[in-house]
Amino acid sequence: MNIWENAVLTDKGTALQAKLVDGQTLHITKVVSGGAKVPVVNLRQQTNVTDGGKEITLQPVRIEGDKTILPVLLENIGLEEGYDLWQIGIYAQDPEEGEILYCLAQASEAKHIPSATEGPGFSITWDFVIKTSNTAPFEVDVNSVGLVSIEQYQVHAGEIQSLKNSIVNLDERIEDLNADLNSTDLNLNKIKESLPYKVLPTNRKIIDSLDENNGNFIFYINSYDNYGGCDVPGKENYYGIVFAAGGRYSQVLCMGNLNGGLYTRVKINGSWSGWFAK
Numbered sequence: 001m002n003i004w005e006n007a008v009l010t011d012k013g014t015a016l017q018a019k020l021v022d023g024q025t026l027h028i029t030k031v032v033s034g035g036a037k038v039p040v041v042n043l044r045q046q047t048n049v050t051d052g053g054k055e056i057t058l059q060p061v062r063i064e065g066d067k068t069i070l071p072v073l074l075e076n077i078g079l080e081e082g083y084d085l086w087q088i089g090i091y092a093q094d095p096e097e098g099e100i101l102y103c104l105a106q107a108s109e110a111k112h113i114p115s116a117t118e119g120p121g122f123s124i125t126w127d128f129v130i131k132t133s134n135t136a137p138f139e140v141d142v143n144s145v146g147l148v149s150i151e152q153y154q155v156h157a158g159e160i161q162s163l164k165n166s167i168v169n170l171d172e173r174i175e176d177l178n179a180d181l182n183s184t185d186l187n188l189n190k191i192k193e194s195l196p197y198k199v200l201p202t203n204r205k206i207i208d209s210l211d212e213n214n215g216n217f218i219f220y221i222n223s224y225d226n227y228g229g230c231d232v233p234g235k236e237n238y239y240g241i242v243f244a245a246g247g248r249y250s251q252v253l254c255m256g257n258l259n260g261g262l263y264t265r266v267k268i269n270g271s272w273s274g275w276f277a278k
Helices: 011-020 040-045 150-194 204-208
Strands: 006-009 026-034 055-058 062-064 067-075 083-094 098-113 123-131 138-140 238-245 249-256 262-268
Touching (some): 006 011, 011 083, 011 098, 026 098, 040 098, 083 123
Antiparallel strands (some): 067 123, 083 098, 238 249
16 A cells, blocks of 8 residues: 655656756765654745654665655664654755755554564565656665665565564463473372372471371471471481371471481370480
8 A cells, every 4th residue: 555645746846957957967975764743834844854763764866767765764773762654855965055855655543663673573665756868867875784676675574473483482482381280280289189198288396286186197397407406415417207096195206417326215195205216
């Protein structure tokens, strides 16, 4: 769709065109986008494009009969903030006044240009046609840094598509992993429910009151430093396995991590016995 319904030669451009009749060369210097619109009747009086736009890359021109095709390429590389594109202004070199806004096109509706973050790799091209004559040679300043051949563009577009596909595949893989995690959680819950005992927190309060809990319990005191071990006299770095059978009888079995040996004590009717070696 051609969105550039309103294209005009500016007043400055008309004056320059009159000079070209005398054999002056039309020297295009740059193309700039504009970020706002004006009433159509005011377009010819503009001397610069509206604010908010960016300079656009000029591509090599091609000649078709008495027409000069001026391709332009708009990219968002390095663009920190997106904007609405309303105007495209073509600047030329006036031999007397210097650089002027030669001609101007305004869109019928805005085209949003995304920032580099919003739309990585975004680009768009247009061909602007300028009618020339034998008495008015045509010259364009082309920035070689921004030149993109068809082959390069296709490779670039292919890389972008490949990146998009990789992102989609990554999203799908993340979904699969999440599903696997959910399945693992369900399996762990089933295993936990099938155990003949319950796992309790490792703290002394639970140990002291274990005989108040009916059922079969087992848990571990993992380290002397964190939980005080089993309080075996003269020993450190022990861990304990606490069993409870019913609510009246409890037994603690302590095994040494460093020094070896087994120690045990029992609790009957709320009273613990002393430690003794096994």
